[in-house]
Structure formats: structure tokens, C-alpha cells
Amino acid sequence: MNTVKDFQILINEAVARLDFPLQPVELYEPITYIMSIGGKRMRPVLLLMACELFGGDAGQAVQPALAIEVFHNFSLVHDDIMDKAPLRRGKATVHEKWNQNIAILSGDVMLVEAYKLMMQVDDHLLRPVLNIFSNTAVGVCEGQQFDMNFEQTIHVSNEEYLNMIRLKTAVLLGCALKIGALIGGASEQDAELLCQFGERLGVAFQLQDDILDVYGNPEKFGKQVGGDIIANKKTYLLIKALELAQDKQANQLNYWLNAGDFANAEKVNAVTRIYNDLNIKAHAEQAMQQCTDEAFEALSKIQLSDERKQYLRDFADSLMVREN
């Protein structure tokens, strides 16, 4: 098996080779820009990895892997408009660097280009691969809509929240693994199990992010600890706290959720204290553990050698113990 690093190199080279028309420059420059500022390219790596796990040649799966990355970047460009985000990976977002119309339209072209790249599979895989991809694409859009809705909604259940993060972030991981597995020659059943593995792990990963945002080591976490608390972001932790808090704790929590003027550190400390009193971290860790268990349960059913399953377990572990 190639290493994650090897797969990343394959993808980086393919991104560098992406060749768009010169005109209209306003349409294609943003695509080259957003693709070049990178990130870890975890999704296309997963596709290549899945392909090789089932005995396929990762080199033959580079274009579909690139499709996943182009799609992911399309969703970032449009989400950044909706979220009015000025920065992405430390650089100006497309709508900031150019303008909103250009961000809408170059995003649209990226979605089409993702389909063109995804079509570069053997004929017998074309229909199943595109079906998976289309259903995933719709799911990602649904996830973004639910996420925006939740900002305006007073009561969100953790069931709704888990479904939202599944759609918004996890289904694309599952999709990458499933398509890679099919290209590598996996049976439909094994490909679907690997999809489940990725999806459950993706949800666990997001829950870990929610936990780290409150309980992470600020030096290792890389983001401001307590950012979600300051912004009243409806994470698993806040939703659980709202569900469990009673009487005085409920009043305190609502006080901080509605406070207009506050010192950030004071709010973070006060809300964290409520979380501690309610044992919220343990609840969130339990939910995360359940997702991880489900992921490994799916993995255990796949027809693959123990050595290859270990490769996936190690990879999953490397994601789950991150920076804490």
C-alpha cells in the first residue's frame, strides 16, 4: 500500500495539472485559486486509498479523486458566500477576492467540472458512480440548508444535529471511499460497508471537533478555544446542555445565550462550568464513541485481509487522536 503522503503527492500533482480555458478569466482564475490553496486533500486521498485497498491502481482513480476535491471546493466557495466568510485556509475567500457574482458562477462551473472528472471511470461504473455522486451532492446541499436553518431555530434536537453534520460533512467522505472501492474492484456490498465506515467516522470526527472547541488544548487545537460558545453555535454540547439543564442552570445558560454585551473569557468560563456540572463532555464522548464503534463494526464486515483493515484502523486512529 502507498502511504497517505504518497496519495497526497498524486493528488497535488493532478491539481497542478488541472487545465482550464483562459477565457473568461473571471470564471476560471477563481477555480485555479481555490484549488491551489489546498488543505490536506483528505477526501481525494480516501478515494485513492479505497481503490488500492481492493487491489486497484490508484493512478487510474486520480480523475474521480480530483472530482471529489473539486466538488468539495465548489461547496466551500458557495458556503463561504452564504456564511459571509472573509477567509478560507487563511486566504481571502473567492467572493472577497473577486466578488459575489464571480463566486456564484465559478462555483457553478466547478460543480459541472466535478461531474466531468467523475465521468472518467470505466463504462460499467459510470452509472453507479454518478448515482452515488449525485445523491451525495444533494445531501451536502441539504446539510448546508439544515445548518443555516438551525441558526434561526430555537429548538434543535441532537438527532437533527447528528443528521445535519452527517449530510454536511460525513456523506462526502463515505462517497469518496465508496467510489474508490468500486473503482478498485470491490463488491457493491463491501463498497457500501466502506461508505458506512467513512460516514460514521466523519460524524465522530465532527463531534470530536465540537468537544475540542471547548476542551481542546489551545496550543494544539489551532483555533480559539470557546469559539463555538462565544458564537452560540448549536453544537452537540450546547444542544445536550439545553436538554439537560434545569432551574438555575437553565436560567444561567439562557442568560449567556441572550447576553448582548460580555467579555468573551467570562462567557466561555461560565458556559464551560455549566457543561462541567452537567457532565456534557462525557455525553459528547459517548456519542462520538458510538459513531466510532459503528464505523469499526462496518469495517469488520468487509471482505478484506486483516492487514488492510489494520491500515484503515490506523488511519482512523490518526484522525481521532488529533491535536488533543
Add this chain to the structure above:
Amino acid sequence: MNTVKDFQILINEAVARLDFPLQPVELYEPITYIMSIGGKRMRPVLLLMACELFGGDAGQAVQPALAIEVFHNFSLVHDDIMDKAPLRRGKATVHEKWNQNIAILSGDVMLVEAYKLMMQVDDHLLRPVLNIFSNTAVGVCEGQQFDMNFEQTIHVSNEEYLNMIRLKTAVLLGCALKIGALIGGASEQDAELLCQFGERLGVAFQLQDDILDVYGNPEKFGKQVGGDIIANKKTYLLIKALELAQDKQANQLNYWLNAGDFANAEKVNAVTRIYNDLNIKAHAEQAMQQCTDEAFEALSKIQLSDERKQYLRDFADSLMVREN
């Protein structure tokens, strides 16, 4: 052959049967809304017509025809955001009725849904049909970008203008005809000729629109005559006038293009007088005639009975003598 009316009924019924998930309602309601406010559904009709012309069963082509209509509506929803248009077909645009984020995201889903519908063709057509569709989709986005660029550009040539309207409006007509022809069993060569026929006719149709905006009968045209002149819209007529005007005429034209405060009727009359002096209407009609000739030239090369070609000629004539 079925009539245009028959094809419209087929499409209207299929639109009415379109069934989207209930949740998130903010994502799917706008799609049902924009699809239901209709228009003439000329593009899907063209697809069904082309299918039947080559002996296919139009009933088998309804889903791909619907794909063309969903794609067209996706492009309208996103274009309306970019153009800040409050109305579409006399009703509130999606970003006005809901909000901009919803318009971006439901547009995105429509593009994916268009692919899902377009995939409902026989296996042997899946790849060629999706290639045509993807290339057309990119072309439509390029056309919209060129159109936005031209608003900010002082010098636009008529060659650039003709390419822009070809991309923005004509390629989708050609795409509909080509895909319909392939589904109907046409050879690749005949399908491509029919594509050319539709594309050239589409450009001619847009040029006719430019002419009617200045010279149309206000009672029959249905839009404000002179609207393009009032808005300084870079149409074939204005670009040609800027190319031909010299000395006093050039000064007058520039005066009106830069006038900040004017009575609409006065500007329309003055610019129309310059157009008349420069014989602009005849130039535009010549360009339109050339496109129509090219369309019929392509049609003449198609392996179809004279009777069927006559059907297409009659249809084209019905478009080209419209309301004037």
C-alpha cells in the same frame, strides 16, 4: 408527428409530477415554485421534437427533456441573483421571495437534479449525452460571465457579442436538439447538424430580439420599446453604431451613453435617429439573416425526409416572424 402543443402538454405533466423531498423545505419549495411558473418550455419541447423527428418515442425522452428545463431554471435562478432581478415571468424571483442564500443553494440542487434526470437514458447514450450536457452547461456559465463583463467593458466587438449570445442562450437550444436526436436514434453526424441548426437559429432569435427592442411594434412586442437604449445595453445594434458612427454622430451617441439625467422618450428617439442614419437595422437584419441561412444550410444536410425538414422549417419560421 406530435404538435408543439402536444409536446408542451407532455412536459407540463412531467413538471407537475416532479417530486422532491419534503425537508429541508427551504431547499425544495423554491424549485417547485420556479418550475411551476413555467414559460413556454421551448427547450424541452425541442428535445422531444428532435427525438420524434428521428423516429424515437417522445414519451421515452421526457426525463432528459425535463433535465434541460431544470437546468435552464437553475441558470435563471442564479442569473437573477447576479442581475439583482426582482421579477421573473411576472413573479417574484427566488432570491426576492426567499433570500439569496436559499436561491444559491436551491439553484445548486437544481443543477444536480438536472444531471439525475439527464442520466435517464439508455446505457449506450449515457456518456455521450452527459458529455454534451456538461459542455453546454459550462458554455452557458461562460456566456453569463461574458455578459456581465461586457457591462463593465467600453469596447466590445460584434464578434465577441455574437459569441456571448451564442453561449448564453443558443448552445442550450442546440444541446436540447442534439440530445433529443441521439435518443431518437439519429447518427452522431445528423445530431450534430441539428445542434448547429438550433444554435444558429438561437443566435438569429436573439438578434431579432435586439431589433424588436428598438423597431418592434410596442403593442405586439410585450416589452417597453427602447428598453435596451435606455439601459445602454450593448446589443448588436449599439455595438454596430459605435463602430460606424463618426464625428458628429459619434459625439451625439456618446453624449446619450453618458447622459445622467434624461427623459426616456427623448433618449430613445435621439439614439434611434442615429441608428436610422447609420442604417443599423439593415446591418442587424443582415447578421440575423446570415445566422438563419447557416441554420437552414445545416438542416439541408441532415438525412431526414423533406416532410420532417419542413416541420422544422415551419417551426423555425414560427419563431422568427414573432410579434413583429
